[in-house]
Amino acid sequence: MFDFSDFYQLIAKNRLQNWLTVLPSQLAEWQDLPHGDMPKWLRVLKKIPTDAPSTVELKDSVTIGSGSDLQPGHQAKLENLLRSFHPWRKGPYTVHGLHIDTEWRSDWKWDRVLPHISPLKGRYVLDVGCGNGYHMWRMLGEGAALTVGIDPSELFLVQFEAIRRLMGNDQRAHLLPLGIEKLSELKAFDTVFSMGVLYHRRSPLDHLIQLKNQLVKGGELVLETLVIDGDENAVLVPTDRYAQMRNVYFFPSAKALKVWLEKVGFTEVRIVDECVTTTDEQRSTNWMTHNSLPEYLDQDDLTKTVEGYPAPKRAILVAKNPD
Ligand SMILES: Nc1ncnc2c1ncn2[C@@H]1O[C@H](C[S@+](CC[C@H]([NH3+])C(=O)[O-])CC(=O)[O-])[C@@H](O)[C@H]1O
Numbered sequence: 212m213f214d215f216s217d218f219y220q221l222i223a224k225n226r227l228q229n230w231l232t233v234l235p236s237q238l239a240e241w242q243d244l245p246h247g248d249m250p251k252w253l254r255v256l257k258k259i260p261t262d263a264p265s266t267v268e269l270k271d272s273v274t275i276g277s278g279s280d281l282q283p284g285h286q287a288k289l290e291n292l293l294r295s296f297h298p299w300r301k302g303p304y305t306v307h308g309l310h311i312d313t314e315w316r317s318d319w320k321w322d323r324v325l326p327h328i329s330p331l332k333g334r335y336v337l338d339v340g341c342g343n344g345y346h347m348w349r350m351l352g353e354g355a356a357l358t359v360g361i362d363p364s365e366l367f368l369v370q371f372e373a374i375r376r377l378m379g380n381d382q383r384a385h386l387l388p389l390g391i392e393k394l395s396e397l398k399a400f401d402t403v404f405s406m407g408v409l410y411h412r413r414s415p416l417d418h419l420i421q422l423k424n425q426l427v428k429g430g431e432l433v434l435e436t437l438v439i440d441g442d443e444n445a446v447l448v449p450t451d452r453y454a455q456m457r458n459v460y461f462f463p464s465a466k467a468l469k470v471w472l473e474k475v476g477f478t479e480v481r482i483v484d485e486c487v488t489t490t491d492e493q494r495s496t497n498w499m500t501h502n503s504l505p506e507y508l509d510q511d512d513l514t515k516t517v518e519g520y521p522a523p524k525r526a527i528l529v530a531k532n533p534d
Contacts, residue, residue, distance in 0.1 A: 212242060212253075213368070218385045225357075226335065226399045233395055234387070241388050246365040255295050256372055263379030264307070269352030272318065273345065275377050278308030296370050299498040301342035306377050314499035316492045317345040320406065320435065320525075327483035327529055329431050331355040334401035337425050339391050340408035343370035347384045355402075360386040361394070396424040406435035409468075410453075415461045419475045426532040432477060438465050438485065438526040447520065454507040454516040454523055465526035477530035484527040 215238050222228055246252075264276030278286055290309050293299075302313030332354035338347050341360025344367070350358045362368070371386040391408070403425050405418070412418040422432055439447045441464035453459045463471065465482045472480045493504040504523070509515040514522050 213238075213372075213388075215385075215387070217382060218387070221357075221382060221385075227359075227397065229399075230395075230397060237389060237393055238387065249365060249369075252296065252366075252369045255292050256369060256376070258292055259289070259373050259376045261376045261380045264377065267378060267381075269348050271352075272305065273302070273348045273352075273374075274305040275374070276307045281307050293373060294498070296366065296373060297498065298501055299343075299370065299496075301345040301367075302498075304345070304374060306374070311498050312496040313345075314493060314496060314503055317342070318349070319492050321346055321349050323484045323486065324406075324433060324435065324527055325353070327481070327527065328433055329402065331402060335359075335399060337361070337400040337403045339403065339405045339422065339425075340411075341367075341371075341386060341404075342407075343367040344374065344384060344386050346404065346406070347371075347386070348374070348378075350404075351381075351383050356383075358384045359400075360384070361389045361391065362386060363388055363390045391418065391421050394421065394425060398424065398427060400425050400430060401427055402431045402433065404433045404435075406433070407437075409434065409436035410459050410462055413460050415463075416471060416475055419472060419477070423475060423477065423532050423534075428532065428534055430532045432472075432528075432530045432532065434468070434472070434528045434530070435525060436468070437462050437523055438468065439521055439524065440464060441466070443467050443470050449518065449520060452518060453520055454504070454518070455502070465528065468526065468528055472528060472530045476532075476534065478533045480528060480530040482526060482528050484525075486525060488523040488525060 265280050268274040299311050300314040301317045302311050304311040331350055333356050336350050336355045336358045338360040341347055341362045344360050347358040347360050368386050368388050375381055403422050405422050409415055409418055439462050443466045445464040446467055447462040449459055465485055469480045490505045495503045508522055509517055
């Protein structure tokens with residue numbers, strides 16, 4: 212069983228308290244349908260120490276403690292425990308001198324996002340599709356008061372909890388195993404991030420409206436997704452897979468995405484970054500040994516995916532909720 216009671220107690224006293232009318236029953240429903248590996252994962256999680264580390268660095272990286280915090284032999288033991296949560300996709304993390312080299316250099320995405328957003332100091336932040344929570348720790352590094360991530364992947368929740376234990380059970384970040392469609396209109400977050408999620412949603416405008424409904428008046432949306440080149444009318448809908456990914460729907464141009472955001476009522480919409488994803492940013496590693504981007508590109512023409520679509524390009528847009 213996962214225990215979300217710390218989160219319930221925390222939000223009972225803050226502006227997220229309305230969430231308590233639905234959240235406990237939603238998470239109880241989730242507990243009733245456990246992932247097959249969950250009992251094993253929970254046994255491993257319990258073995259991960261919760262002692263406060265000597266140091267925590269979150270501003271320039273996610274680095275917890277140093278090798279000397281652990282007794283001799285304990286680093287190898289910790290490595291074995293963490294490796295049982297393979298594949299590690301989002302990171303990198305350095306814990307007690309152990310470097311978790313993840314499939315993604317999620318820190319590079321953060322470096323592209325950070326210069327363009329309002330300062331996070333003191334803000335309530337929601338990270339929709341947060342993966343294992345890597346960016347939530349970086350948000351805390353920028354001074355966010357609270358970061359809440361939602362992501363339906365059970366393994367990501369387990370990885371997040373492992374890192375949180377190693378942080379000394381830090382209560383400033385919480386991950387809930389929910390999809391965005393499960394959220395009511397909370398209107399309680401100062402900043403909402405949706406990074407790498409929109410192309411997984413069958414109804415992208417509804418996704419944008421759901422994101423808007425989580426923001427306070429004047430709050431900021433940070434949207435990152437796969438895009439194609441083109442004008443305000445350009446959008447790709449792959450017939451089947453894209454770069455071997457299933458469940459993919461709409462890949463607009465950045466300009467079209469700006470129109471969509473304005474259409475659902477966002478203002479001050481800015482396209483702040485566009486860049487092609489490189490095979491240095493997404494690749495197999497010792498901590499993620501499955502195929503990755505290099506295998507998903509056409510070997511004779513790296514500007515195309517194996518399906519013949521344009522190779523992955525991502526845009527970041529920032530917008531304001533005026534309501
Ligand atoms: N309905 C849904 N609601 C919420 N999350 C979902 C849903 N469906 C899928 N996801 C989650 O959205 C995440 C997309 S990854 C981005 C991670 C991070 N944000 C990153 O920017 O690195 C994609 C990428 O690798 O770019 C996955 O963790 C899914 O489980």
